[in-house]
Amino acid sequence: MRAEQTVSEMVVEVLARQAEELAARTGQPFGEAYEDVIKTEAGRQLAELAEGPHRHEKARYWQADLL
Numbered sequence: 293m294r295a296e297q298t299v300s301e302m303v304v305e306v307l308a309r310q311a312e313e314l315a316a317r318t319g320q321p322f323g324e325a326y327e328d329v330i331k332t333e334a335g336r337q338l339a340e341l342a343e344g345p346h347r348h349e350k351a352r353y354w355q356a357d358l359l
Contacts, residue, residue, distance in 0.1 A: 299349050303342035307335060 297305075307329055315325035329335045341347070 296350060298347065299344075300342045300347040303338045307338055307342075310335070 307326065310329045311322055311326035314320070314329060315322045318325065320328075330339055
């Protein structure tokens, strides 16, 4: 996570990392792996977060408020 990263940017980065790992393990193209990640419960929740009301907030402030 970067200091000035928005919640949406953070989520996209996390989903992309998960898709890259899945693609590396399975040999499937990144796009297909990304779709598979989004289909998981955790992926759906992250995608909702990326599009939710906090998407434009700086991630470091949003995470601090969670505690």
